[in-house]
Amino acid sequence: MTAIVSAENLTVTYDDFLALDTVSIDVAPGESFGLVGESGSGKSTLLRAIAGLSPVTSGRIVLDGKPLDAKYRDKAFYRQVQMVFQDPYGSLHPRQTVDRLLQEPLAIHGVADAERRILRALDEVGLGSSFRFRYSHQLSGGQRQRIAIARALIIEPQIMLLDEPTSALDASVQAEVLNLLEQVRRDRKLTYIMVSHDLGVVTHMCERLAVMKNGKVVERLSSADLVAGRLSEDYTKNLMVASKGFVRNAVA
Amino acid sequence: MSTMLTVDDLRVSFPTRTGLIEAVRGVSFTLGRERLGIVGESGSGKSQTGRAIMGLTPAHAKVSASKLNFAGIDLLTAPAKVRRSLRGSRIAMILQDPKYSLNPVMSIGRQIVETLRTHENVGKREARDRAIAMLEAVQIRDAGRVFDLHPHEVSGGMGQRAMIAMMLIAGPELLVADEPTSALDVTVQLEVLGILDKLVSERGMGLIFISHDLRLVSSFCDRVIVMYAGKIVEELVASDLGNAKHPYTQGLLNCMPTLGTDRHPLPVLDRQPEWAL
Numbered sequence: 421m422t423a424i425v426s427a428e429n430l431t432v433t434y435d436d437f438l439a440l441d442t443v444s445i446d447v448a449p450g451e452s453f454g455l456v457g458e459s460g461s462g463k464s465t466l467l468r469a470i471a472g473l474s475p476v477t478s479g480r481i482v483l484d485g486k487p488l489d490a491k492y493r494d495k496a497f498y499r500q501v502q503m504v505f506q507d508p509y510g511s512l513h514p515r516q517t518v519d520r521l522l523q524e525p526l527a528i529h530g531v532a533d534a535e536r537r538i539l540r541a542l543d544e545v546g547l548g549s550s551f552r553f554r555y556s557h558q559l560s561g562g563q564r565q566r567i568a569i570a571r572a573l574i575i576e577p578q579i580m581l582l583d584e585p586t587s588a589l590d591a592s593v594q595a596e597v598l599n600l601l602e603q604v605r606r607d608r609k610l611t612y613i614m615v616s617h618d619l620g621v622v623t624h625m626c627e628r629l630a631v632m633k634n635g636k637v638v639e640r641l642s643s644a645d646l647v648a649g650r651l652s653e654d655y656t657k658n659l660m661v662a663s664k665g666f667v668r669n670a671v672a
Numbered sequence: 673m674s675t676m677l678t679v680d681d682l683r684v685s686f687p688t689r690t691g692l693i694e695a696v697r698g699v700s701f702t703l704g705r706e707r708l709g710i711v712g713e714s715g716s717g718k719s720q721t722g723r724a725i726m727g728l729t730p731a732h733a734k735v736s737a738s739k740l741n742f743a744g745i746d747l748l749t750a751p752a753k754v755r756r757s758l759r760g761s762r763i764a765m766i767l768q769d770p771k772y773s774l775n776p777v778m779s780i781g782r783q784i785v786e787t788l789r790t791h792e793n794v795g796k797r798e799a800r801d802r803a804i805a806m807l808e809a810v811q812i813r814d815a816g817r818v819f820d821l822h823p824h825e826v827s828g829g830m831g832q833r834a835m836i837a838m839m840l841i842a843g844p845e846l847l848v849a850d851e852p853t854s855a856l857d858v859t860v861q862l863e864v865l866g867i868l869d870k871l872v873s874e875r876g877m878g879l880i881f882i883s884h885d886l887r888l889v890s891s892f893c894d895r896v897i898v899m900y901a902g903k904i905v906e907e908l909v910a911s912d913l914g915n916a917k918h919p920y921t922q923g924l925l926n927c928m929p930t931l932g933t934d935r936h937p938l939p940v941l942d943r944q945p946e947w948a949l
Contacts, residue, residue, distance in 0.1 A: 458857040459828065561714065590713045590884045592941045595927035599937040617857055624929035624938070647932045662858040663931060665891040666865045 423482070424449040424611055425470060425501075425579060430479035432465050432635075439465045441635040442479065449578075452605065452612040454626030454643075456619060456659065462635040463615045467581050470613070471503050483579075499529055502572035506584040508564035512556040518542075518567055519552045525575045541570040545600060562593035566600065573604060580605075582614040586621065598625060619663040623647055631656050676878050677703040677725065677846060680739035684720045684729060695720040695733075697902035703846070707872060707879045709893035709910065711886045711924065717902040718882045722848045725880070726765050727755045742846065761791035764844035768851040770831030774823040780834045781807075781819030784841055791842040806837040810867050829860035833867065840871060846878045854883065865892055886913075886924045898924070901948035920947055 423446040432440040440462045447453045455463040468474040470481055472493040481488045488497065505511040512521060522538045531537065539549055545566040556564055565585060572580060585601065586594040598621065605612060616622045622629050623643040631639040631653065639653040651657050684696040696717040701708070712718045724735050727747065740747045742763065747755065767773040775783055784803040788794060794802070800819070807815035810833040823831055832852065839847065849868065853861040869892065872879045883889045890896055890910040898906045898921045906918040916922050923941040 458859055591886070592713055592924060592927050595929075595938040595940045598929065599940065602937060618929075619858075620929040620931055623931055624936075658859060660931070662862050665887050666862055666869075667891065 422449070422485075423447055424484055425613065426482045427466065427470065428480050428482065430466065430469055430481065431477045432462075432469055432474045433477050434475070438635050439474070440469065443632075443635070443637055444479075445630055445637070445640075447611060447613055449611055450609050451628065452614065452626040454622035454629035455613065455615045455632060456617065456622050456629055457632035458617060460634075461632040463632045464583055465635075466632070467503070467583050467613060467615050471501065471581055472497070495529060498577075499575055500577055501579045501581065502575070502577040503581040503583065504565070504568050504572050504585050507588050508561050508568055509556075509588070511568055512564055514556055517553050517555055518559075521556075521567065522571055522574055525571060529575050531575060537574055541574040544573065544604065545570045560593075561589050562597060565589060565597055569597075569600065569604070573608075576608070577610070579611045579613070582612060584616055585614070587616065587618065594621070601625065619646070619659055631659070675702045675704050676743055678739055678741040679703075679721075679725070680737060682721065682724060682735070682737040682740060684717070684724050684733055684735050686730075686733045694902055696724065699899070699902075699904055701897060701904070701907070703878050703880065705876050705878050706895065707869075707881060707893040709889035709896040710880060710882045710899060711884065711889050711896055712899035713884060715901075716899040718899050719850050721899070722765065722850050722880060722882050725846075726763060726848055727759060728765070757791075760787060760839075760844075761842045762844055763846045763848065764839035764842070766832075766835055766839050766847065766849040766852045769855045770823065770828060770835050771855070774831060774835060776823055779820050779822055780826070784819075784834070784838045787838050788841045803837070803841065806841045807834070809840075809871065810834075810837045811863070812837075827860075829856050829864060832856060832860075832864055836864070836868060836871075840875075843875070844877065846880070847872065848880045848882070850882045851884070852881075853888075854885075861888075885928075886921070887928060903948075905947060918947075919944070 426446040428444050429442045430440055431442055443466060455466060457463045465474050469476050472491065476490045519538060522541060523534055526534045526537060538552065542549060542551060547563065547566055559567065586597050589597060602625065604610065614622065614625055623646055626643060628642050629646065630637045633655050639656050651660065680700045682696055682699045683694065686693045686695060699721055710718045710721060720729065723729050729735050737748060745754065781803055784806065785799045788799050788802060804815045804819055807818055812818050812830060812833055818826065826834065852868065853864050856864060881889060881893055890913045893910050896908045896910050897904050898918065900920050906916060906921050908916060913925065916925065926939045927941060929938060
């Protein structure tokens with residue numbers, strides 16, 4: 421398999437705390453790869469390390485065959501890789517209109533034809549041009565997350581890093597956003613790396629996934645294996661049980 | 673089963689510059705010593721219903737009801753002093769996010785002791801012992817150490833347990849839990865629910881469990897009320913969820929991706945304007 425993104429023995433430490441402990445993953449082009457685990461398992465750290473937002477102490481990240489610098493990322497990298505964050509309330513500038521928000525990545529990358537692209541991006545995430553001159557406080561959570569997705573898509577990246585894109589949303593809105601993400605991926609042949617603590621969401625969206633705990637990958641498996649219950653680690657089994665909902669007396 | 677709380681035609685509205693926003697529009701239900709779930713999306717009025725029962729509705733909002741009765745006390749006409757004495761001692765509320773609802777500059781133990789000593793006349797020594805016993809009851813290991821920690825020093829799950837301990841220490845009869853586990857990991861979520869379940873059944877409390885996760889609520893509660901646009905659209909016995917009649921309830925049930933079902937794209941809610949009528 422020729423990987424489009426791979427992390428090789430990646431280690432991230434914050435002072436004495438080992439957030440990522442020699443983690444390796446390979447993601448094939450066009451694939452959707454899931455990372456699951458509880459809070460503090462290092463799944464978001466791994467995603468942020470790929471985006472250049474975590475202090476990498478050792479190991480390397482390879483994008484398209486070229487190893488990346490530990491700290492510095494150039495513009496070409498961000499042209500290729502974009503990220504959508506968990507909290508749609510915190511990731512949009514409160515004093516900027518949707519139009520201004522979407523213009524920013526275009527200005528940074530010197531992309532011409534802003535007018536047409538903004539309209540197309542809005543259309544693509546199902547919002548339409550009437551949303552163009554609104555502020556983020558005039559939008560609902562689901563609409564904000566759509567804007568965040570539009571902002572990531574507008575410069576036509578190949579790889580999207582999704583950090584719990586729906587966990588701040590209602591169940592009914594989550595379905596809409598997940599459908600949108602699937603649709604865009606199909607249309608543009610994107611590669612996704614998606615972090616979530618919800619096994620249902622990850623198996624729905626991803627073909628393969630890695631289960632993380634305490635900064636390590638404890639198990640790698642395909643979604644089909646997970647659904648069929650072919651698991652080897654107890655930790656994954658616990659996650660499976662937890663995802664099925666509350667059962668009285670199951671918790672002693 | 674004795675009725676503890678009666679809510680009849682509860683309305684909460686907020687005057688704004690653009691007119692009156694009706695958050696809750698005529699909600700009626702009764703509650704005994706049981707677990708009642710209230711489910712709905714953001715903006716459906718489920719939290720405002722809980723807050724109106726607690727008496728935590730913002731001052732500029734208007735609350736009206738033909739009956740809002742808790743254990744023989746009319747909550748609407750009760751003076752502020754009576755409501756204050758109810759709040760925390762007989763009716764308690766667990767909030768969503770322990771990060772924002774605990775006092776960041778006070779140790780967890782002191783916050784629990786503060787609640788206890790506000791409502792009961794106990795000595796310092798006894799208050800401390802009871803707080804530690806309560807922390808142990810919510811399955812915090814090494815409760816004596818956690819007693820002296822500040823909220824930022826503990827994890828989300830631990831913080832939520834501390835909040836549950838704080839709310840239960842005065843022995844309330846009615847507990848309103850507003851999305852108590854939404855900010856927590858799935859595994860921790862179940863532990864916290866397990867604790868809540870045990871305490872509710874041991875102490876014979878009434879519980880109102882507010883959440884947007886219909887499946888979770890139905891696995892936990894005895895009865896479920898589904899709210900949409902400030903109104904109750906359906907009331908169900910939790911075990912009878914499969915026979916939900918209202919398209920909104922069915923939509924909520926269907927839209928969650930679950931293990932072992934392969935549905936692309938996921939069914940989404942097709943909101944009908946007549947649901948809100």
